[in-house]
Amino acid sequence: MPTKTQLHELYYWMQLTRILEEKLVALYRTGKVVGGVYTGRGQEAIAIGTAYALEKDDLLAPMIRNLGSLLVRGFCPEDALAQYLARATSPTRGRDCNLHMGDLGKGVIAPISMLGALIPVMAGAALAVKIQKKRSVALTYIGDGGTSTTDFHEGLNFAAVRKVPLVLVIENNGWAYSTPVARQTANPEFVIRAQAYGVAGFQVDGNDVLAVYEAACKAMDHARQGNGPVLIEAKTMRMRGHAEHDDAWYVPRDEIEHWKTRDPVDRFERYLRETGSMSEEERNTILRRINGEVDRAAELAEQGPLPSGEDAAGGVYHETT
Amino acid sequence: MRQHDKDLHPSAKVPSVREEKLTEGRESVGVALQSALVHSIGAEPLRRMLYYMMLTRELENRIERKLYRQGKIVGGVYVGRGQEAISVGSCTLTRPQDVVCPSHRDMAAFLIRGMTPPRILAQYMGRRDGYTRGRDGNMHMGDLKLHVISFVSMLADNVPVAAGVGLAFKMRKEDRVVLCYFGDGATSRGDWHEGLNFASVEKLPVVYICNNNQFAYSTPVQLQMAVENVADRAPAYGMLGEIVDGNDVLAVYDATRRAIERARAGLGPTLLECKTFRMTGHSAHDDASYVSREVFEEWERKDPISRYQRVLLQEEIISQEKIDAMQRQVIEEIDQAVDWAESSPYPEPEDCLRGVYYEDDE
Amino acid sequence: MSPTTYLEAIRQGIWEEMERDERVFILGEDVGIYGGAFKVTEGMLERFGAHRVIDTPISESAIVGAAIGAAYMGLRPIAEMQFIDFISCAFDQITNFAAKSRYRWGAGVPMVIRGPSGGGVHGGPFHSQNPEMYFVHTPGLKVVAPSTAYDAKGLIKAAIRDEDPVIYLEHKFLYRRVKEELPQDDYTVPIGKAVIRRPGRDLVVLTYGAMVYIAMEAASELVKEGIDLEVIDLRSLLPLDKETILESVRRNNKVFVLHEDTRTGGIAGEIAAVICEEAFEYLDGPVLRVTALDTPVPYSPPLEEFFLPKVPDVLKTARMLASY
């Protein structure tokens, strides 16, 4: 059971993610973002509940809906903003977009667009951990759509056979772009896939940050103790279009309305209030802090220069300096 | 401690969901079922199955133990000795318009579909009359007129292809099915996953048949997957998985019949796992020193051909004399096929240039 | 000391690197108990243990993906493709994950992907390919293809020590056919450096892999006709040793490229472009090509022979060029 401080931290990360994404959407609408904006709205509990369960030397590889995981692991709002604004000051210096950023010092491996590709890579990172006899675990995510890829299968199977400490979270948000889960799999209970690979499987309400956190802690313990990979299926809903250009007209309205009542931020806030874990005063302080941070980060990011054209060259290979 | 929300899933179901048994298992058909099957299949098809098993055995023995050693085969040789019951028991059930996608240990599938020993041998010898006219070797052959789709080396590449064939049948509302074969090792490939998943989502008329011969080259199945059975993977795809004794041709027949019925009824694909053993090295150059003598001896006792012969004798479907005569016939057939193949010329070198793209005279 | 085969040279190179650097490990199908389909990793399981010699499932994408992840974690993986033809199954991990990583976010991927390539052994369309150009077209990768036992050992060591992903193409035709005495001492062969196998004065052929021997044979024929052919073994295709190529072109003024890979989109086209851009005024004739045909690699001996470049093809082209 998290302490009061931890509960406040979780709340902070949830709200920071939400407010930062709202800022990104606002910037997108004014045409300042280069490319699309993909949010994890409605799924914040998954990114945060899992990343918050990591220990210092653990490894993380985020997918596009996991801004929260990156924040928890030490990336700051300005990093994400500068990435979306293609600035020279962004972690990839404008070479790659959105959340495609990593930092091995933080134990964060950058994703690529190809869905599933991170799974064998994180299986390999976990293999290295095992070879090096460290006690870290590797955490990564995949969407319901991404489960249909080659790499989901090869990566998870490889991890299972080698019994490496990998925790793979399936974020089942009902949709892969315009494709509903029913067209992605004939068995929508993704947790059953654990059985196909001989790994432990947990199913969790992905809109309940405490439940996610608890499942993640158990999964990480299991993996850390040498019992092999764990598959977590977190059930949730994508509350916006695939990206901001998409109004998700193909998603039935009542589905959205139904899930609105389960909003993970609202629910957690209600929980904190009802259990007396956070006063109105404390809540306001946290929100004020977040708004200040996000506004300042946006200002800084916008002030950051675009890279100069020549910066496109170099850095393809190792350079001895 | 849980946040209260009544209509939500119980969160964090711990531990895993592994207890439930989701696959049907059948060691081998029992005596009663055996008799029932024998009667429902009928004497003629039963004898034909024996013939194809023996023909396959003889053809592959000749290729591996004679022609290969004489240096007459070009390239590698992979045989399915000890696994003949799988392709015979399943492919026997196909109708002329059905399609098969065999893999590298399914010689009988080629034979049953009407590809002939002379041309198959010519194929193995790189001759002009081989099914690929010398362009490709060994079991990398097909014949679309006979609805046999050629295997490519990349294991499991045929799994999504079979789904595509099934998709065409579904789109055109044709009463046809596809049989697709692969080994235990092939199941680790992404294409296997993508293909099965797609077939199941679309409820395509495909029967996926795994020969689990417990090895992939030198790799034992425990290093291939962390589950006991390939069929354990079927539920992940919302597909029916079934395990059969792959050395019992009647068991394979029975399970395939059910799978085909399901496919024809629009109930989608089945994953049929046939437990068997590879009674040779991976290929003719491999002495399989990593497999113990005892294991080979144990499986020798389960040889699918002698076992089936015993059943047919017992059920008085065939006499020992007829079996001996069948063996002589098979040998003669292969003798003639070898002569024919050896007299087939090598292709003209310039023929190499043709057929990369569509040509008008095809 | 007895001469070392090309195959044994690769094995020794890997072995010595695994002794020298505990970060080096190997993963692939049947590399452990069996010692690899061609025995390149024979004895390694016994010597280095199952945590450094890893038998994998038949999952090329996972083999390469896992190698990338382990490289991020500071290890030095060597991923074996049982036949290089199966590298197509790992294309995404190689071209999208490994190749772009350093450029995108500064995370280098020091790893080697190696396997038997090439034809001449009647392996048919799926066990004979030369896939180099899929990867030469991908910035971020390095591609090498040794032709001698000395280079095989020196280049595998250089590849393992390199900070970037290297695709190391072994030629299976050469595995047991070429051998030579190797130095006792540790050495590497630098990536990106070609070598003059035979100096000449009249014209130069640029080649690599098994074709080096075809070129050498042709050269000894041509001498009898008074044509002095220089033979350059490229060894590395990416990066290309432009300096050595251009220097030779400036001396010999006539040049052709010989490769076992198919013609269209082969490295010959790239080399011709480089020469035209940077040494056009030194040319006394067109840049010609001797290559395999634009078909899949056929299986039957007469077809494969026809498909592959042969000594007479080289002679014909050399004579034609010499007559300019």
Ligand SMILES: Cc1ncc(C[n+]2csc(CCOP(=O)(O)OP(=O)(O)O)c2C)c(N)n1
């Ligand atoms: C291999 C691959 N194919 C296609 C795409 C294009 N694409 C990007 S996201 C997406 C849908 C992803 O759905 P899902 O995995 O459910 O994740 P979600 O977006 O719902 O979080 C698609 C098709 C891709 N990125 N990678």
Ligand SMILES: Cc1ncc(C[n+]2csc(CCOP(=O)(O)OP(=O)(O)O)c2C)c(N)n1
């Ligand atoms: C994608 C791919 N990787 C590697 C190989 C090399 N290879 C050929 S057969 C084989 C083992 C196959 O094992 P399995 O699928 O169990 O079939 P079996 O030979 O046992 O019938 C391997 C590794 C291949 N053909 N394709």
Ligand SMILES: [Mg+2]
């Ligand atoms: Mg097998």
